[in-house]
Amino acid sequence: MTVRRVTTLLASVVVLAGCTQPADGGASTEEPTTAPAVDATAANLPTTSGPFDGEIAVADGVLPPTNSWLAPAVFAPADRPVFTGTLSVRLRADGLGLGFPQPQASAGILMGAHPDHVQLGLPADDYVLERVDELSGTFAYRQDGQTTGRVTVAEGWPYVAYTAAAAHSIELPASTVAAEGGASAEVGGITYRFVTDGALTGTALDLAEGGSLVVFAEPAGASESDRASLLAGAVPLAGTDVAYAVEDGRATTTLTYDTGGAPTVVASLPHQGTTTDGEPLAATVPSVHGDLALATGSEATFSVPAGEPVPALDLGNLDDAERARVSEQLRADVAAVAFDADDSYYAGKQLQRASQLYQLATGLGLTDEAAAVKEQMVGELDKWFDPEGCATRAERCFAYDDTLKGLVGMEPSYGSDEFNDHHFHYGHMLYALGVLAAEDPALAERYRPVADAVAHDIAAPEQTGSFPQRRAFDDWWGHSWASGTAPFGDGNNQESSSEAVNAWAGLALWADASGDAAMAEQARWMLANETATALEYWVAPELPAAFGHSSVGINWQGKRDFATFFDADPSAVVGIQLIPMSPTHAAYLAQEPEAVQAMVEAAVPDGNPAGRPLVDYVIMAQALTDPDRAAAMLERLPAEQVDNGNSMSYLTAFVLGQD
Numbered sequence: 001m002t003v004r005r006v007t008t009l010l011a012s013v014v015v016l017a018g019c020t021q022p023a024d025g026g027a028s029t030e031e032p033t034t035a036p037a038v039d040a041t042a043a044n045l046p047t048t049s050g051p052f053d054g055e056i057a058v059a060d061g062v063l064p065p066t067n068s069w070l071a072p073a074v075f076a077p078a079d080r081p082v083f084t085g086t087l088s089v090r091l092r093a094d095g096l097g098l099g100f101p102q103p104q105a106s107a108g109i110l111m112g113a114h115p116d117h118v119q120l121g122l123p124a125d126d127y128v129l130e131r132v133d134e135l136s137g138t139f140a141y142r143q144d145g146q147t148t149g150r151v152t153v154a155e156g157w158p159y160v161a162y163t164a165a166a167a168h169s170i171e172l173p174a175s176t177v178a179a180e181g182g183a184s185a186e187v188g189g190i191t192y193r194f195v196t197d198g199a200l201t202g203t204a205l206d207l208a209e210g211g212s213l214v215v216f217a218e219p220a221g222a223s224e225s226d227r228a229s230l231l232a233g234a235v236p237l238a239g240t241d242v243a244y245a246v247e248d249g250r251a252t253t254t255l256t257y258d259t260g261g262a263p264t265v266v267a268s269l270p271h272q273g274t275t276t277d278g279e280p281l282a283a284t285v286p287s288v289h290g291d292l293a294l295a296t297g298s299e300a301t302f303s304v305p306a307g308e309p310v311p312a313l314d315l316g317n318l319d320d321a322e323r324a325r326v327s328e329q330l331r332a333d334v335a336a337v338a339f340d341a342d343d344s345y346y347a348g349k350q351l352q353r354a355s356q357l358y359q360l361a362t363g364l365g366l367t368d369e370a371a372a373v374k375e376q377m378v379g380e381l382d383k384w385f386d387p388e389g390c391a392t393r394a395e396r397c398f399a400y401d402d403t404l405k406g407l408v409g410m411e412p413s414y415g416s417d418e419f420n421d422h423h424f425h426y427g428h429m430l431y432a433l434g435v436l437a438a439e440d441p442a443l444a445e446r447y448r449p450v451a452d453a454v455a456h457d458i459a460a461p462e463q464t465g466s467f468p469q470r471r472a473f474d475d476w477w478g479h480s481w482a483s484g485t486a487p488f489g490d491g492n493n494q495e496s497s498s499e500a501v502n503a504w505a506g507l508a509l510w511a512d513a514s515g516d517a518a519m520a521e522q523a524r525w526m527l528a529n530e531t532a533t534a535l536e537y538w539v540a541p542e543l544p545a546a547f548g549h550s551s552v553g554i555n556w557q558g559k560r561d562f563a564t565f566f567d568a569d570p571s572a573v574v575g576i577q578l579i580p581m582s583p584t585h586a587a588y589l590a591q592e593p594e595a596v597q598a599m600v601e602a603a604v605p606d607g608n609p610a611g612r613p614l615v616d617y618v619i620m621a622q623a624l625t626d627p628d629r630a631a632a633m634l635e636r637l638p639a640e641q642v643d644n645g646n647s648m649s650y651l652t653a654f655v656l657g658q659d
Helices: 071-075 224-232 320-335 344-363 367-384 422-439 441-459 497-514 517-539 570-575 583-589 593-603 615-625 627-635 648-656
Strands: 081-083 088-092 095-099 104-106 109-111 118-121 126-132 136-143 146-154 160-164 168-171 177-179 182-187 190-196 199-201 204-207 212-217 239-247 250-258 265-268 280-285 292-296 299-305 397-401 406-410 554-556 559-561
Touching: 071 081, 088 146, 118 168, 190 204, 190 224, 204 212, 224 280, 224 292, 239 517, 250 517, 265 299, 299 517, 320 344, 320 367, 320 648, 344 367, 344 406, 344 422, 344 648, 367 397, 367 422, 367 441, 397 441, 406 422, 406 441, 422 441, 422 497, 441 497, 441 517, 497 517, 497 583, 517 583, 517 593, 570 593, 570 615, 583 615, 593 615, 615 627, 615 648, 627 648
Parallel strands: none
Antiparallel strands: 081 088, 088 095, 095 118, 104 109, 109 559, 126 136, 136 146, 146 160, 160 212, 168 204, 177 182, 182 190, 190 212, 199 204, 239 250, 250 299, 265 292, 280 292, 397 406, 554 559
16 A cells, blocks of 8 residues: 655664754764665765655655656645646645646736636545656545545646546536536636546536546637547546657657557647647647647657757967967966865856866866866865765765655755755766766766766666656756755746756766766757757747746746846846856857847846846857957956856856857
8 A cells, every 4th residue: 555655764764974963963973874776886875864844745666756847746735736738737635626727928927827727526635646757647546545546647738637446426617518528617718628438417427436537628719620639639648658869960859648549639839849640730728838739649759959068168269369368367267276165056066167177278288277177176076976975074975865865965055955956056066077087087987886876866867766767857848847846836947947958968978978878868868958948948938028028037837937036137037047158058059149139138238247146157148149249248347256157267268269
């Protein structure tokens, strides 16, 4: 029998002495233990527990889906909705509510909130996530510990399916009338269809054991042919599968919906341009991310341009005077290198900053400076990638969280101990490690055990006993989700699209250096999709005029904001889509020069960078469209405003090198 797991540390697991301090602040006397084998290639890391102490609604054997579109329903006893891309679903212990979000725009906000239109009461007192795969999840509803029914939801599938595990009755909305396939009801101006093999008496639906109910909403303007296709496609869903390939300059994705051979209907996001094995519908589904196309079929394929991670700047455009200027600044920056950040985010940024200095010194022929910064990097990497690091200290190390099932870098920051932003933090580290290990294979062998575990934490190609599959990356959306437990009413979210791109670039560099061809291909597939969606939904999105901005700061499943979590200044909103502005970022941002220029104008309308957060990255973006203006802005930039993940020498080389 499965049970809802309460996330308290089990008595048989000893809290890690170096990573968890006693409440009175004194030294722990506990002996550290090790986690179960993290992966076949990973070291046994010390075990810790994080601050999350709520309930996790998963069945035995199902890993908690942190950073997932399903996270709100799994970690939220407050009944927060999940968004399938078409419908929104609010699961409750005794039922669920369905809705068909309708986007509304206002200044800086595009809202597609969940409407609790259709309430289905179920004979249950709790639920657990019983099954999860690439695009779908099945929740088992239970009463007194016995399963009474199962609800299946899937991304890109415009239905919600319910199967009764025992005979019972469900009350449908008061406006329900008999209709082809079962019944329909108009709620909130939207027609919801109920396709069932049960018996309808008034508004009561009686289901036999094994009986099914599939619900969908009719899009506005649906033709008779559209309605017929949606009705025929309202069939149970057993699961989904995702296949991908990177070849001939394209990253191709194939999504398969297992309906046992029965026809169904799938929805496509604007960036997908999906082709299916069926026919397109005339009607579309409104969403905050644009109208979603609908088509019949159970398999959908799309592709986006592929790209390579680009670790080093091209210094070929620098003249002798510019090389001398950058070299002088580089010497000062190398002399000032310090690894003084204890937490996983800022330490990661410092490591990637140092890798940029290392590559810059190498490119300029400054061998002494390159050797000096490499030596310091290795000293820092020795700490972070020491399997026993957290057994002896409380920072600069990784431990395995046996509650949320993954690695936590100590010290945590920005909620990383609740699994926020892991791909941002660890992407910076993998990037730096990949740069050094590419030229020094001995470092790949030295750091492989922990580095592979770090890579699997954010992007395991398959679910293991320790990690979920591709934790941070959403195969349907084509981008990552940053919130671990997603305690929000608008679904999961991601703020820094550029740091997500950086994560997969860093993962690809590490996979190349360590010789993991399968991980390298997956990383490039993720990089291609994250790049395409960064442009489509953050940098150069199509937005209603009422939104009032040309770019987006935070994309949620059910909302879009011109905002950040840390600073309302437009320079911060723009800058967080640019950081850390590696050559990889320059390559894809250069594809949208008008959008990039609009972002720069929004961030620095008067051309004066002084006092603006993250403005050094905005100057680098300006260099992609107007190098002369960027150079003028650079001259006005106070040195203290250079971000701690950047350096004046790298910034200068980037700007001058765009001529």
